[in-house]
Amino acid sequence: MDQDLSRTSLSRDAILLTGQVALVTGGGGGIGRGIALGLAEFGADVAIVDIDGEAAERVAALVREKGRQALVIVADVMDRDAARGAVATALEGLGAVDILVNNAGGTRPIKLVDMTDRQIDRQIDLNLKGLVAITQAAAKAMIARGAGGSIINIASIEGLRAAPTYSVYAACKAGMLNFTRTLALELGEHAIRVNAIAPDLVPTETMARFAPGIVSPEGRAAQARYIPLGRAGNLDDCAGAAVFLASAMAGYVTGVTLSVDGGTWASSGWTRNDADGWRLFN
Template identity: 40%
Template sequence: MSINGQVALITGAGQGIGRGIALRLAKDGADIAIVDLDEDSMASVADEVRAVGRKATVFRADVSSRDEVYAAVEHAEKELGGFHVMVNNAGIASIQPIAEVTPADIEKINKVNIEGVLWGIQAAAAKFKARKQKGKIINAASIAGHDGFALLGIYSASKFAVRALTQAAAKEFAGDGITVNAYCPGVVGTDMWVEIDRRMADITGAEIGENYKKFVGGIALGRAQTPEDVASFVSYLAGPDSDYMTGQPPIIDGGLVYR
């Protein structure tokens, strides 16, 4: 599954799943463009990429800004000498009862989780076509994009939207040799799940850690997911073994949601 010498851009790569993906694709032989908002965390991940012998560059961008996402792609191509894989990983969670959702809540999550993916798809596809080459676009969805979860209503809605964008883009860009797929993680032991658990505890009155423990208890494989579990699957989507796959949002969650 070698992607040796290719260039991959990962948004939200300064921590968590994004960092795991960046390091895995670097180990697979790719040079990595790290895109995030936190400059210190980006620099740290870049050092880790270089430590495995690959090139790395960083670019600070807010994925809700179309111009900044396009600029990030331009930067990756210029600094690393090519462009082959786009991983639209950046995302945020939103935890509240449906009855309490505000217009500001909707606007915030949609701008990152939906618009951020859309701009990434656009920018990557435009660059692949300009370079007259095939390419891979890989989007972060979630098990919440297959099953709406209580207290995660608008987060779930945003991830259902990522599935729709993935399918539509796959159909539109197939003739250009561009594949578009998604990955749907479950309960990953990252800072995002720490925040989800804390907010759920505030709402339900449960002790901190109880909601997380309940979700993990429902996983067939008996443990929480790691960023490396997700990155292993993204490695497959980025590599040549997935060349005949497009428009798909597979679940990789250890056995929690079944479709």
């Protein structure tokens, strides 16, 4: 048998990110914080980009407690010059950008007919346009270094399904997924892999503050009915997916969207109840 067809060289070290540098946008809180800490746990040094410098500093301190280098970059990725500058600062401060995690984004529910032009523009700027300049700058740096790389876009299940009161946000996340697939083709020849993570419900401090029902007993009971794994996601769920996609374990994975949703994308209207198990639209 050809040696290439019978390789069994995979080792535990393939999951490690030792010696690599990750840049995480929106790394000061929520899913971004979880991913920054997860990448550091597996050996990466981390540049934390956030508009909230104090929040980013708190995450940086936790990264350093893990024995890794951390660099705080206060920037708004919606500002193209600031986004490109963040990559330049990471290169200067940490020497490379091997992993880019485009996590910055967000939304609040509102019907399209009620949205102002300013609200629409902000949704597009934050959730779609905001990742283009920093991805372009990071990709150029990866190509120049010649060591490959991993770009991970944090999308949403709302990019895969209809999302009433989140129409513009959902459209942006769908655009992010096609951006991911297309860029995977463009950058493949440089050994740069581009993938996306599509979380569903992952309660964060901000979400709990603005939508307390999500963490209420009633909310948790509803989650047990419509999420096949019976619970909401957490930061480690997303961090684990990011670590995998950033590592050599995913060395032949590019252009994919990994749903980190407890099975809700698969359930597609099926809900669970104690009496009958799974039922459709009930």
